[in-house]
Amino acid sequence: MSENCLFCKIIAGELPCDKLYEDDEVFAFKDIAPQAPMHYLIVPKEHLRGPEAVTEASERVIGKLMRIANDIAQKEGMANYRLVLNNGAGAGQTVFHLHMHIIGGRPLAWPPG
Ligand code: 5GP
Ligand code: ZN
Numbered sequence: 001m002s003e004n005c006l007f008c009k010i011i012a013g014e015l016p017c018d019k020l021y022e023d024d025e026v027f028a029f030k031d032i033a034p035q036a037p038m039h040y041l042i043v044p045k046e047h048l049r050g051p052e053a054v055t056e057a058s059e060r061v062i063g064k065l066m067r068i069a070n071d072i073a074q075k076e077g078m079a080n081y082r083l084v085l086n087n088g089a090g091a092g093q094t095v096f097h098l099h100m101h102i103i104g105g106r107p108l109a110w111p112p113g
Contacts, residue, residue, distance in 0.1 A: 002047040007097035011045050025061050026068050028102075037105030038076055042069050048098040051087040062098075069102050078104035082112075 001008045009015040011027045018030035020040055028042040044061045048054060054062055066083065073081045081104035086093040 002097070005047055005097050006095055007041075007043050007099060008047055011043070020072055021068060026064055028068065028072055031101070036103045036108070038078055038081075038103070039105075040069075040072060040076075040102040041099045042072070042102060043097060043099045049096045050093055050098050051085050053098065065100050069100055073102055073104060076104075078102075080104060080108065082108050 001012060006015065010017045010029065017032075019028070020030065021028040021042070025045055026042060027045055028040055031039040031041050042065050044058065044065065046058060046061065048058060069083055081102055084101040084103065085098070086101075
């Protein structure tokens, strides 16, 4: 747990969220400001500041994020969805605890712009 990290506080239950999934390594919840009808976030419980902080020690859990993200998408009826990881403020990262966006529920333009 990293002090003053919003997502660490959500994982710890110190801040509320709409939880979708939890196990000993992974936590998923609804985005507070959805960019599409379905917009979820899935995070490792371990505090990593972003994709740039992934090492061999965490790569298995990072792969698990994708597997659980797909499970959630299928359960929610999203045949089409987009997974997004932002690294750095210039790429739109605003919360510095690694998170994968799961976005769907409407047609998704590509490229995103
Ligand atoms: P980023 O821009 O860092 O890739 O994504 C951060 C995401 O976290 C944004 O989509 C934002 O809406 C979401 N978010 C920020 N604060 C909260 C919060 O307190 N609760 C939830 N559920 N989502 C949040
Ligand atoms: Zn954190």
